Each structure stands twice: as structure tokens, then as C-alpha cells.
Amino acid sequence: MLAKKVPLLQNVLLRVSRTASHLARQKYDVIVVGGGHAGTEAAAAAARVGAETLLVTQKIHTIGALSCNPSLGGVGKGQLVKEVDALDGLCGRAGDWAGIHFSILNRSKGPAVWGPRAQLDRQRYRHFIQSELLSTPRLTVLEGSVEELLVTETNPEEPGRHRVTGIRLANGSHLVSASSVVLTTGTFLSGSLFMGQTTSPGGRIGDAPSSAGLSHTLRERLGLRVGRLRTGTPPRILKDSVDLSLAQLHAPDKQPTPFSFLNTHTRCKPEEQLPCYLTYTTPGVERVVKESLHLNCHIQQDTKGPRYCPSIESRVLRFPGRSHQVWLEPEGLTSDLLYPQGLSMTMPPDTQLRLLREIPPLHRAEIHTPGYGVQYDFVCPTQLSPALQVKNTQGLFLAGQINGTTGYEEAAAQGLWAGVNAGRSALSMPPVSLSRTESYIGVLIDDLVGRGVTEPYRMFTSRAEFRTSLRPDNADLRLTLKGFEEVGCVSSSRYQEAVRVRDSLQDALTALQSLALSSSSWKKMLGNIGISETKSSSLNGMDLLQYNNVSFEMLASVFPECLSPYMEFSQRLKIEAVYRPHCDLQRKEMERIRREESLSLPQDLDYLSLPVSLSEEVREILDRVRPSTLGAATRLQGITPAAIVHLLNYVRQTGQKEKRAHRNQLGQKEKREREEEPCARNVSLPQ
Known part of the structure; x- marks a missing residue:
């Protein structure tokens, strides 16, 4: 059964403060800035730890909104959802409540790399998250915008070391004090929207970016290294304008598998689930992309975008002549919209319509909302501790896309852990960490703070060297007991x-x-x-x-x-x-890897031709840097321990083959010499 019914929103709105003057207090243990996936998990986790928490968001009705795709989970991402749930987070139970199409990806492979995934009803998901937050003890929600962080130097004789003391709200002089602040600004930190040649400030269509003062504080006052990343979203299409008979139907699993360990079934009954549809791009799509490049300023930027969820423009330019998958996904049980997964684009709206109509099922498509691109600031995550606290600023924690990641699941996982540690810090408890040997959350955080990012980071099972132990089925045994006994968030x-x-x-x-x-x-x-x-x-x-x-x-x-x-x-x-x-x-x-760190890597090794067990990203990094030893390869940004295992095995196997070939050559040489010896003995030497 489902663990809990969603209370009606009107019954919990008493937990909301529309203005700062309505706050019951002007000092909190923890303030969380941002109401996306990272922010909601952070606020709920801090409150569960026992901290009086304030969540500040620009619009209360957008808390928990699925800003881009209407889905949750997947390969690697589904493992994160299961772990967030095991630590008593929100997104797993919300997914079970809002899911309308459940499937296990990668089922043809072993259970360790299965990817629990669900299409979601946008309205149901948002209502569940809001209801949970607005009824959480010790948590208050404030609608507002943060102008700047309040920070002070911890020791005037030690410049560069700071402590956060609270926030200043925009449009006034309201100050709210706190021992810890969690920034989960998503794509809103100095965000800019791109559509064709039009650029406007914003982090999401219809929403303004975060205050310039916030970005200024991070850059100038705290001296943090800040970079720029980009992402995008597809147009939303009217379902009635699509000929689904020309696409391949993909039915959901007959028996839905819940995300949450507390649930034995999902809210959506098996017979109520909706199908998805698969189609492909055509040469006409490539033609429209190339003809409109001069009208697309977003794609001309050199700002890094997501490698594993690129725009259709990036796919066409990188892989000319290929056909690309397009998934037509429902946005809800009663929604009249379809989400074309795989068609993120930033060209002008009329050109977007031309492109869509080059795909057979979309030959009469009508656009409800055009696609657009977003560029935003992120903080280089190597400046964070494993607790996700800024190293030079006591009490300041970062989570989500501000750390250079992409995806709801990565944001939720960081948000939960940042909220836990922010709450513990405010309550004078020591920080806690998760090892990459015990969780995907540990892998995610270790990759971010240890290696940093050069492009939006996405979780894959291949990033976890212990993935046969870190399975979706045992996340509760790995994390729930620790979450209760050591962390205090369960x-x-x-x-x-x-x-x-x-x-x-x-x-x-x-x-x-x-x-x-x-x-x-x-x-x-x-x-x-x-x-x-x-x-x-x-x-x-x-x-x-x-x-x-x-x-x-x-x-x-x-x-x-x-x-x-x-x-x-x-x-x-x-x-x-x-x-x-x-x-x-x-x-x-x-x-064995720890023992083999000094192993020399051949300088003429053709990394780009290595087996497919190593991702294209890893092969490109190794080819560019060409490390001299295995230990040097382990310290490269973007090289996972799992990749090191494959590299070690390849080098060892190649070396053994070369040794065998060398022995064979020596053997052949010795054989020829032995065959020539009798002839030499029969020769009469002069007396």
C-alpha cells in the first residue's frame, strides 16, 4: 500500500509565509534558497534532523515543479532515487504517487544495473511535494527572492575565511539570520534564456533569475571560482496534433515497481498506466538545423552543455547523417500535451515547428510552448567539502545544478545530503559523509568535490566501481539504518x-x-x-x-x-x-588497483580505440592527457574508478599478449638456429 495520502493543500497553507513580516521568527537554524528538487529535499532533511528551517522560493506554487522532462529515475538515476528514499527523502514517494508509466530499464542485463523509471503526472508530483513540505514540522516556507548572503570574516587575522550569518531579502531591508544556508539556485544563478536570436534574463520560462547580488557575493566577497554552463528543453506539443499511429508504441511494465521501500504498489493501477511512443529524426530535421544555425545564438556559444542529453542541434552537428531517437511522452493523465524527449532545441519558434513537421508522426504538430536554452552560473565543486559545505565559508552549503550537475535525481541526492549537514552544523553536530563504496550518493559527491566538472555531470552505473553491491534492491539495508543511527534523518x-x-x-x-x-x-x-x-x-x-x-x-x-x-x-x-x-x-x-598504481601505461596506447567498456568521455580524457602510470590516471578529472578497472585489465591483457608474441618470436628464432646447426657441423674445416 502507499505509505501516506496527500493532504489537501488548503489544509496546510498555514505553514506558508507570503512576506517576511509574517515570519514567526527572524532567526532560523537553516535557510534553504530555492524550491526545486535540491531545495525541497534539503529543507525537508534539515527539518528531519531537528533544525528550525526556512525555505525561501520565488513562487510557492512552483515548488516541486518538473521544469523539464516529466519523468524520474533511469539507469544510475533510479539508484539515486532509491537511496534518497532509503534516507527518508521525498522524491521516491512522490514518484510513486504521481507515476503514470512505470518501467525497469536495462532489464536484459543484471539487476545491479536495472534502472527504475517512471513517467510522471506533473500536477500530481507538484501537489505531493508541496503537501509534504507544508506539513513538515519545523519547516516554514517563504515566498520571496534573496538579494544577497550575509557573511562575516571568522578571523580578521586570517583573510579569506568567512562565516555565513543569514540572508537579505530583495525589495526591502528584511534580514533573516541563520547558522547555515543552503543554496539550491538551479539554473537561476545569473540565468539567461535563449530562443533564436532573442536573449532574456531568467532561469525558467516565466521566472526571473536570482538576484545579481547573490552571484556577486559568491564571486567577489567569497572569492569562489564560478563558471558557466548551459542546458535546454524541448517544445511541448499538443497531443491531438500528433499521429501516434506512425510511432512505435512502448507499453509500461504490467506490474509497476514502486520507488519507495515503504510502498508495495503505486497509486496508478496497472490498467491506468499510459504508453510512450518512439519515433526517429529524418534527413529533413538535419536540413532544418543546418539552415537555421545563423538564427541560433545559443548553439553558437562555447559554453559547455550536457554531453548525455544534448540538443538536437548538437546531435546533428556532432553526428551528421544519423537518425536519432525521439520519445513522445505523456505529461499527465489528463494533460493534452506531449513531451518530445530528445528534441531539446533553441532555434526560433517558427523554425522549431518546421523541424517538428519533418518527423512523420509530427507532420501536423502544433506547439503549445516552444523550446528554449538556459545559461547559468555554477560554482566549481572542488571548492566544497564532502559535506557539500564551501571550504572557506562556515555554514554555507551548495546543492544541485549550482554544483555543475544535471538532472532531478542528482539534485535531489545533493539536496538531501547538504540539508542533513546544514542541519547538523546548525545544531553543533559533526558533519557526516557517505563513501563511494556504500552508495551512489557517495560516488556523486566524491566525483564532484574530488574531480570537479567541465560539463554538466550526469550519474551512470559505470561511475560506481562497486555497482554490484550498490543495487537498487538493497539501498534500504545500506542506508536506512545508518540514516537513523548515525545521521538522524530517518x-x-x-x-x-x-x-x-x-x-x-x-x-x-x-x-x-x-x-x-x-x-x-x-x-x-x-x-x-x-x-x-x-x-x-x-x-x-x-x-x-x-x-x-x-x-x-x-x-x-x-x-x-x-x-x-x-x-x-x-x-x-x-x-x-x-x-x-x-x-x-x-x-x-x-x-589489485591499489597495488598496481605504479604500473606504467604505454605512451603509444591508442586510447580512442579501446573497448566500449570504457566510455567515449573517458577515452577522450585519457587520449588528451596520456598519463604515465595507472596512479596518474586515477587522479584525472572525469576518470572513474570503474574505468580504471577496465583500463588495468586491458593493459595487463595486452601486455600478456605482447609477451606471448615475443616468446613465440624467440622460439621461432631458436628453432631456426637449431635447424642450421647440423649443417654447420657437417662442414669440413681446413686442417
């Missing part, structure tokens, strides 16, 4: 459920391991399950579950008294059994 009810699950799974694993029989005995009970006839040693239940055609239900049917009590965990037990040997091997691989 409710007691969720903690008790996690303890129940942990104990039940441990009992089930013990029961499976106690079922030790010979291979012949197992075959008599289960039939032909693929066990080798020559296998003489005994096998236990965990060993049996590693076979593809053996399920927990099969074992429970043979040993009902022992295993039937654990049927609710059948899939989790199957996954645990399959991955246990892989996890052990993975830990050994990482130990």
Missing part, C-alpha cells in the same frame, strides 16, 4: 521497517545455507536445473539460487516450512545469491 517508523527487513533477510539466508544436499539429490527434487553430473560436492540453497532457472519459489515449494515465511523477499534473495560471488570478486579487483 523516522523511527521507517527504521523499524528496515530492521524487520534486515532480520528477515538474514534469517532467510541462514535457512537457505542450511539446506545442503548433493547435486543428485537436488536434481531428484527439482528436475533438470543445469547441475553438472560430475559435481560431487554438496550444494546449499544459496548455491542453487545462482542458477538462472532456479527461483526462490521453487525451493520454497520443496521446503515450505523452512522458506515459506520469506516469500515477500523472494526476488531480493535471488538477487543476493546471484551477486554474492561477484561482490567478493569486485572487492579483490579494487585491492
